[in-house]
Structures are given as C-alpha cells and as structure tokens.
Amino acid sequence: MRFRDTLSGEVKEFTPIAEGRVNIFVCGPTVYDYIQLGNARTFVFFDMFVKYLRAIGYEVFYLQNITDLDDKTLTRAKEEKKEWDEVSNFYYKAYLDDCKSLDIDSVSHHARATLYLEEIKSQILRLIKLGYAYASSDGVYFDTSKFRDYGKLSKQNLDQIIMGARVEIRASKKNPQDFVLWKLADDKPNWNSPWGSGRPGWHIEDTAITEHFFGPEYDVHGGGTDLIFPHHEAEIAQMRSISGSKFLSKYWIHGAFLNFKGEKMSKSTGNVVKVRDLVKSSPGSAVRYFLLNSNYSSEMLYTDEVFQSSVEGWKRLQKAFSIANSFHKCTEECRIEKDSADIIAFMDDDLKTREIIASLHDIASEIFKGKVAEKQMITYVHKFRFANKFLGIFSEQATNLGQIMGPLLQVRKELREMGLYKESDMIRSKLKDAGIVIEDKSGETTWSIGG
RNA sequence: GGAUAGGUGGCAGAGUGGUUAUGCGCGGGACUGCAGAUCCCGUCUAUUAGGGUUCAAAUCCCUACCUAUCCUCCA
Numbered sequence: 402m403r404f405r406d407t408l409s410g411e412v413k414e415f416t417p418i419a420e421g422r423v424n425i426f427v428c429g430p431t432v433y434d435y436i437q438l439g440n441a442r443t444f445v446f447f448d449m450f451v452k453y454l455r456a457i458g459y460e461v462f463y464l465q466n467i468t469d470l471d472d473k474t475l476t477r478a479k480e481e482k483k484e485w486d487e488v489s490n491f492y493y494k495a496y497l498d499d500c501k502s503l504d505i506d507s508v509s510h511h512a513r514a515t516l517y518l519e520e521i522k523s524q525i526l527r528l529i530k531l532g533y534a535y536a537s538s539d540g541v542y543f544d545t546s547k548f549r550d551y552g553k554l555s556k557q558n559l560d561q562i563i564m565g566a567r568v569e570i571r572a573s574k575k576n577p578q579d580f581v582l583w584k585l586a587d588d589k590p591n592w593n594s595p596w597g598s599g600r601p602g603w604h605i606e607d608t609a610i611t612e613h614f615f616g617p618e619y620d621v622h623g624g625g626t627d628l629i630f631p632h633h634e635a636e637i638a639q640m641r642s643i644s645g646s647k648f649l650s651k652y653w654i655h656g657a658f659l660n661f662k663g664e665k666m667s668k669s670t671g672n673v674v675k676v677r678d679l680v681k682s683s684p685g686s687a688v689r690y691f692l693l694n695s696n697y698s699s700e701m702l703y704t705d706e707v708f709q710s711s712v713e714g715w716k717r718l719q720k721a722f723s724i725a726n727s728f729h730k731c732t733e734e735c736r737i738e739k740d741s742a743d744i745i746a747f748m749d750d751d752l753k754t755r756e757i758i759a760s761l762h763d764i765a766s767e768i769f770k771g772k773v774a775e776k777q778m779i780t781y782v783h784k785f786r787f788a789n790k791f792l793g794i795f796s797e798q799a800t801n802l803g804q805i806m807g808p809l810l811q812v813r814k815e816l817r818e819m820g821l822y823k824e825s826d827m828i829r830s831k832l833k834d835a836g837i838v839i840e841d842k843s844g845e846t847t848w849s850i851g852g
Numbered sequence: 853g854g855a856u857a858g859g860u861g862g863c864a865g866a867g868u869g870g871u872u873a874u875g876c877g878c879g880g881g882a883c884u885g886c887a888g889a890u891c892c893c894g895u896c897u898a899u900u901a902g903g904g905u906u907c908a909a910a911u912c913c914c915u916a917c918c919u920a921u922c923c924u925c926c927a
Contacts, residue, residue, distance in 0.1 A: 629856090699865085700921075710864070769891070833888095840889045
C-alpha cells in the first residue's frame, strides 16, 4: 500500500515499524464547541483508513487526543458561566455523539490532555535538562534554534517565517518562533510545576500522550493540513529532541480542507455547517459518502447544492446495494476479499476512495439494467460489502428487514390487484415515514432503505 | 514576502502520454392506477492562456495569469 506522506512530500510505500501492527495517532478536537463538517472530513477519513487497515489484516491501535483545556475553553466557560471542565465534558460527549452519528467508531482510545499532566511535566523537564527548552518570565519555551530540522515537515525556512511578520514577538522568547511548553498562570485551572503554577502549552500534550502509549516512535500521525505548521512541527521538535531518534512518526498523513464557497470552513468566518445539524436532515452514511467521494489530499467544496446532488448519488448507490443485498445474503465473510481485488488495488494506490465509489456506480448501473446473472450478482454483493467495511456508506439493516418486507409487499400486491389503491398507498406512505422506500415496477415491487 | 496544493464539460470531481471516468443537473422517449425509481437517446471540439518536447499531451517542460490553504487558535 502506498499513500502521500507529508514529510517526504511523496507517495510512499507503507511499511510499519513492526510487521502486521500499526500505531496511529490523530489529533482530535479542542472540545469547546460542536464539531463542524470540516472536522468531520478528517475524522471520517482516518476512521475509513483505520478500518481498511484492519480489513486487510493489520492490528491497529488508533489513538486520539482530546484537547480539553485551551484558552477557548476558558473563554467559553466565562460566556456560559460554567466551570471549564463542565464545558469540556459537555462538548467531549457531544463530539462522541457526533462521531457515532457518522459511524466513526474505530478509535481505540481517546486520551484527554489534562489526564496527562505528569507526562507533560516530565517531557518539559527532560527538554530543559537537555538544553532544548528554557524557563522565561512567563513560562517555559522550546528553543527552536536548537533543533535543526525545525521547519522540515512544512518545508518552511526559518528566516522566511520571520519575514512573514505575523509571528508573535515577545520579549520573553529567545527567538520569535519559539513556542510555549508551559504557561505560567495564577488563575484556575492551574497545576504546580517546578517552574511555577500554570497550564501546559498546546503542542506538548500530544507528544506526552503518544510517548505514554507508543514510546518515542510510531507509524502514522494524522490530522488536517492546518496542523502541519506549527503544531506537528513542534511535536517533532519536542519528541526527537528528547529521544534523539530520527523520526517521531514514520509516516505523516494530512487531510485537505473542506472549503465553503472558496474559503475554509471555520468558526471565525461563521460559515460552518455543524455535523449535528446536517445529520438531522441526511443519514450519516450519506454524509460519509459525500466526504469520502473525494481525494483526501485534495480540497473539496461544500455548498448546500453540491451536498444535495451528492445525496442524490448516494441514494442511487444505496438502492443498488439494497437490491443486491436482498438478492443474495452474505452474512459471513464469504469471498468478499477475493472478489474485491479491484477495490483493494484502488485503496493500495493512495487510498482512492473516489475511484471505488465510481466503480460501485458502474456496478449499480449493471444492477439496474436487470440483466445480472446470479453468479455475477454474488460477486457484486461481495464487493459492496467489502467496500462498506471501511467506507461505511451503506445502511446494512436491509438483511433483517427482508423477512417482514416480503410478506408485507405480497399483501400490498393483492390490494393493488383488487384496485384498493387507497390502502396500498397508505402502506407505501407509512413505510416511507419509517425510512423505507418502495417502488412499483412492472410486475414487481422493490424496497430500499433511505430516500 | 515565503511555503504547499491546484486551475478539467451547466455543477462537483477523477484520470500522469494514446481508450466512455463517475455522480448530479438539463432535453426527449419508454414503463406506470398514482407517486417514485429505473431504462434508452441526447447534452455542441470539457481539459486557464501562450510556447515547447513527442508519431501522440488534460497528462512532461517553460512562461504568464488566476485560486485555495499555511506562515496566528484552527481538522
């Protein structure tokens, strides 16, 4: 398998440190508000990625941090007149709910930053001892001039960063681009430390957490492209300075942005679409379809119109899946891997989920033409089910419902033959309310989930 | 100013040297109790512009213009 690695800037062959096992870390949200669709793009992508790795036999530990304390948390707490941890507990739970609505359930462990204060302080202590960090008037800073590879991930040149003139100039820093490891603070929440009571800086929580679970090196680090600089750059500087290792994560994957009318979807510009609002009107699987029907490394556009046209495409595919699935039950593993060589090939070539979806649409067209031989239909079902293991774009409820739908449709057919259309239409309309769409074609009636 | 991606039909968005991407939309027809879906046909030379390499370029090279993101918290 190969995919785009940010550090080398190339599409690279994937070989984990330990054969058959993958340790992956993905930056989670700062829980001070509901997540929006742009966040979801990244989280759905990595959920899909991890599920695929598992589907092809890797043992994966998927670790995600939760930033449960930040300046934004404190601002929010003030606004809502609540304690900071009430705010982060509330939005952490909301985050988990939103993930659930999008079928994101592959994370092995969520690590909350404030539960790792000892690990954080230990790292800062070691950085100071080794001469990479210094205590200053308002906190402890990482001395970026001591770490030669600072800027390598983002391919930035330190001199030019300074020329950017947007770097905070503070007298307490030795270099403008130095970043804070520990912020001194007298107000709560704060914790004791050898440098005075205060709060951890943002970048240090991730390396403290990953060192705790994985040690100084692991296989894949993921996140959105906005985190490349300075966040991930800082993580590399922190951990490699401590470990002396050549790398922190062997591979770096960054998901591109979801944009809204030419600009990034962000809270500051107020153009966000919250996940919980979107899933009220569209199934989570349709949202996943929309997000995965793109290249993870390319920016994509969201507008209501574009999203709705994507939902139409999803409906078509879902219908084809339901038809195939009711035609052939595949409860066990069957031959799904063997029949899915083309899908595996697409994934192995830079995780081309969009190509997979296009190929499923080709299958859908064949199914709708109604001339698919039984043997062929079985391989189609296998492909659908294999792809769905990681794409998660089809509702699978169809299999259980089949037992009820058969007899029910038979009754309705008899009603229609007797000309009792009022009664038969009522059945159709009630089923639609329940999320089941039935359609009459010459001679037979089909049903599917969604619509 | 620097860095990184890009500029493809009405819309979204694949494709890295030669073949119909795919979906949505639009027009016409078929099917139908109605609805919906589906099928068939069509949607004019779709590849930012100008050079170059090549038998052949959306795909490689050069130039120009344009866009997004990052350089500040951000998925």
